[in-house]
Amino acid sequence: MKFNPTTLRKMGWRCFALMWVPFITLFVGMWDMPEGSYDFDEIPKLTQYSIIALSILFALTFIFFIGSIVISQKSKNNLLKKGKEAPAKIIRVYETGTTVNNSYMVGFDLEVMPKNAVKFNTTIEQLISRLRIHEFEVGNKVLVAYDPETQDAIILGKIEGELAS
Incomplete structure (x- = not known):
């Protein structure tokens, strides 16, 4: 797979779109919990997994979007110099x-x-x-x-x- 700026941007949008799944399951996992403050180990497993998945997808979205900008700028500069x-x-x-x-x-x-x-x-x-x-x-x-x-x-x-x- 060629990692050009367009491909990276599309992958970033896909990760961003997928973030709704762990976002919803995060609240489903906390549905029956009483109000209060909890440590990470005290919350339900579904909520723990949702937080981890949400964090990973957020990081990937950020990496793909920033990567597309960096590669696009590098390619543009290279074409302006040597094209x-x-x-x-x-x-x-x-x-x-x-x-x-x-x-x-x-x-x-x-x-x-x-x-x-x-x-x-x-x-x-x-x-x-x-x-x-x-x-x-x-x-x-x-x-x-x-x-x-x-x-x-x-x-x-x-x-x-x-x-x-």
Whole structure:
């Protein structure tokens, strides 16, 4: 399994969604207990297991979300430093459901057209300012930095005018 930022973020959301199971069982385990203060050893086993599972899922959620940010930033910096520039055409735009500080995480299917290499298609997700979202419509041309080996890419900006095919 490739641990790219998208995969890590999806795993983080899955762990977050699964946290409801131990959260509910935590209260089910404490249902008949009288009010008061208890040590960990005095609470029912179901509640103990629920607390442990909740803690593990919370930690995994945090690790996956932070890991996706770190790997994404590292990949972006690597592409900006060592990537080759090429024009690309936006084939498809899709929502990822994520926003960060009023910027949208948008998914793109791109056809990258390097000058002295074979065209290839790639899929990327990138934060786009809500003020610039209109620049990234299907059919628009963009400038990308890409890695010829992995075919990872990052959009650098919009290209004005038509590209030679």
